[in-house]
Amino acid sequence: VPLEETSIPLFYGWFLVPAVQEKVRCTSMDFLKTLDTLEAFKKHLTDFTGEAEKEVDLEQYFSANSGLHCTTKYCDYGKAEGAKEYAEQTVVKEQYCSASELSLNALFVTPRTVGARVSLTENQLTLWPSDAEKEAESLVPTAASLPAGSRAHVTLGCADGVEPVQTGYDLLEILALQQEGLTGELVEEMELGSLAYFGKGRWLLSLREPISAKACFSSYYG
């Protein structure tokens, strides 16, 4: 295989610096620990367990993700659509290895994934693939009508047998509901922010204070 064909990574993204990973992981643990003790959560427990009276320990339910990052472009070593074009963009080359502050403004939980929503700056959006939301259309029909960057997230954990790619779909699903005018059922003001329930086990915690996460734009080869 010629070198140039092997030089495209598995994915590009912003990689949180180690100290920030620790902070984000702790915040996420705190949230999960509290969420599964809330009466409102227990009321909708069957979303997670399928059975009425079973309990769930959310910290156990999700396997924590390591190497926290926000994917910009999944390339699959060049096999993904548009991978080569993305890698060749001047902005990608210019910003490669540069530091950036990601703003995490919400945490969300579904029976499949737990993640943090990332709100991208205009400069960060220059690295965002134009078809990232549209690509999710088969799973989230209205995804393409959401603003660019809507899918941006950090996967914090996945349930058994669930792939991390699901986290972005779960986020888009919640945002699509919001776009339709649903605000979610306001459940509770928590220390971290306000918690809303969107049905089918979908929970969104809008953070009172967004987490500013230092990250490096780079790539992962695996």
Ligand code: ACK
């Ligand atoms: O949590 P993530 O954003 O979801 O980070 C991982 C990373 O690439 C390595 O697997 C993401 N990923 C996997 N498949 C896709 C895909 N088809 N489209 C977008 N992102 C993907 C995954």
